[in-house]
Amino acid sequence: MAYLVKEVANDKEFKKFYQFQNELYKDCEVYVPSLDSDQKKTLKQAPPLEYCKQKLFLAWDEKGEVVGRINAIINPRYNELYGTKRMRFGWFDFKEDIEIARQLLDAAIAWGISEGMDEIHGPLGYNTMYKQGMVVEGFDSMPPVNCLYNYPYYPKFMEELGYTKECDWIQYKLGGTQALPEKLERISNMLMQRYNLRIVDVEKLKKDSNLIADFFYNFNRSFMTVHNFVPLTDAEIKEEGRQYIGQMKSDLTCFVLDEEDKIATFGITTPFISKAFKKANGKLFPFGWWHILRGMKNYEALDLMMVGSDPKWAGKGLSAIFYTHLTHNFQNMGIKYAITNPQIEDNPAIKVWESFPDRELYIRRRCYIKKIR
Numbered sequence: 001m002a003y004l005v006k007e008v009a010n011d012k013e014f015k016k017f018y019q020f021q022n023e024l025y026k027d028c029e030v031y032v033p034s035l036d037s038d039q040k041k042t043l044k045q046a047p048p049l050e051y052c053k054q055k056l057f058l059a060w061d062e063k064g065e066v067v068g069r070i071n072a073i074i075n076p077r078y079n080e081l082y083g084t085k086r087m088r089f090g091w092f093d094f095k096e097d098i099e100i101a102r103q104l105l106d107a108a109i110a111w112g113i114s115e116g117m118d119e120i121h122g123p124l125g126y127n128t129m130y131k132q133g134m135v136v137e138g139f140d141s142m143p144p145v146n147c148l149y150n151y152p153y154y155p156k157f158m159e160e161l162g163y164t165k166e167c168d169w170i171q172y173k174l175g176g177t178q179a180l181p182e183k184l185e186r187i188s189n190m191l192m193q194r195y196n197l198r199i200v201d202v203e204k205l206k207k208d209s210n211l212i213a214d215f216f217y218n219f220n221r222s223f224m225t226v227h228n229f230v231p232l233t234d235a236e237i238k239e240e241g242r243q244y245i246g247q248m249k250s251d252l253t254c255f256v257l258d259e260e261d262k263i264a265t266f267g268i269t270t271p272f273i274s275k276a277f278k279k280a281n282g283k284l285f286p287f288g289w290w291h292i293l294r295g296m297k298n299y300e301a302l303d304l305m306m307v308g309s310d311p312k313w314a315g316k317g318l319s320a321i322f323y324t325h326l327t328h329n330f331q332n333m334g335i336k337y338a339i340t341n342p343q344i345e346d347n348p349a350i351k352v353w354e355s356f357p358d359r360e361l362y363i364r365r366r367c368y369i370k371k372i373r
Contacts, residue, residue, distance in 0.1 A: 003067060003100055005107045008056040016066050017056050018043060021093045022282050030142040031149050032274045033282040043071070043091075047235040048126035051077055053115070056091075057107045059100050068094030068101070072108035073126060074115055078230045087112035087372075089122035090130070093150070098157045105161065109372045121166050121369040123148060128229045129240060133169045133342055133365030134158065141362050144303040144339055145277050147171075148365065155366065163368035167227045169342035170350060171365070175358030176301070176335035180327045184355050187317055188324035196259045197318075199325060202250045211263065212245060215255070218263050222308035227344050228367070244268070244306075251329045252302065254322035258313075265309035267322030272301035272339060302330065302338040307349065319352050 008014050018039035025031035043056070052075050059068035071091035079085055089108050094100040109120055124132045131148045136155045143149050191197065205211045220231040232240065248268065258264040276295025280288030309318050330338065339362055343350045353359055 004060040005103045020069050036282045047239050052126050070104040085117050086119045087117040088124040101157045136366045138363035142274050158368050163370045166367040166369040168345045169365045171363040172340045172359050173362040174338045176337045178358040181355040187320040200255045202253045218310045254325045265318040268306040269302045271299035272303045300336045304340045
């Protein structure tokens with residue numbers, strides 16, 4: 001069947017673009033809708049758009065109904081950093097017909113070639129802070145609100161279209177009632193004493209502009225070895241700080257300082273509120289805000305959102321400190337389970353989960369890549 005693929009041209013089509021997936025997944029029990037307001041802001045006002053280029057495409061059938069979408073993106077900072085000519089695709093959703101996927105990707109690729117690109121990869125956002133990675137395992141698992149979901153036919157079509165694996169991210173589900181491994185606690189205590197480290201109160205950090213600046217300085221440095229990472233700009237740091245710093249809770253977050261009062265390592269968790277977002281169904285009003293607020297205050301599961309360390313502490317096992325500290329908190333809070341953030345499968349830090357006997361693979365997600373000329 002032939003489809004019409006064209007660039008989004010007006011506000012009406014833009015609305016169809018950011019709302020399409022909600023219609024596509026309306027009968028899916030584990031799909032978590034994003035807020036419409038967040039989608040609109042991200043696609044039009046996100047700080048990376050100061051340097052990224054993008055083209056939004058919709059696919060239409062013969063009846064004039066939208067059957068798919070794709071966001072074609074070029075991040076010049078990424079290409080400069082890695083010495084590549086890659087474009088990326090994101091916001092990629094389509095009904096179960098490989099021709100829709102093919103024609104959407106072809107439209108994105110045609111634009112990318114006109115801009116001098118020679119490879120395409122994704123699904124990716126503008127940078128690492130956005131949703132990325134197509135689900136290839138764990139289709140029955142409800143993802144955290146900051147992660148993608150897709151139907152099983154997505155990766156099947158990607159492989160049929162000649163796309164290959166660039167990298168995989170892994171997410172685990174950890175039992176919240178399991179005892180903290182003794183080995184992990186011993187390592188934590190030993191490291192704290194050997195290097196004279198201490199845990200800083202999160203409320204103090206929120207009020208200390210120097211510590212906040214140090215956090216983002218360390219964030220950029222600690223993730224430089226992560227596949228496809230691009231350091232945040234000052235505008236992006238300001239935006240991320242607004243979103244994350246103010247929402248941090250003392251019992252869910254751990255920052256470890258060294259002898260010079262610099263951040264050595266950190267672990268940030270948030271309530272797992274995917275069910276609340278599902279009830280909101282993309283709308284803050286009239287009752288979406290109430291579901292989300294209630295989910296933030298009453299929860300039994302956690303999203304292990306972000307972990308990292310200053311590179312000078314790499315290989316010293318400092319992650320044991322915040323895992324130990326936070327696990328004690330979680331047990332006292334009666335947390336039933338936690339979902340780890342997506343981590344590249346060859347990242348040494350992911351091995352820490354092997355210390356937890358009550359764990360299971362929750363979701364595996366993949367970045368695909370293909371040469372386009």
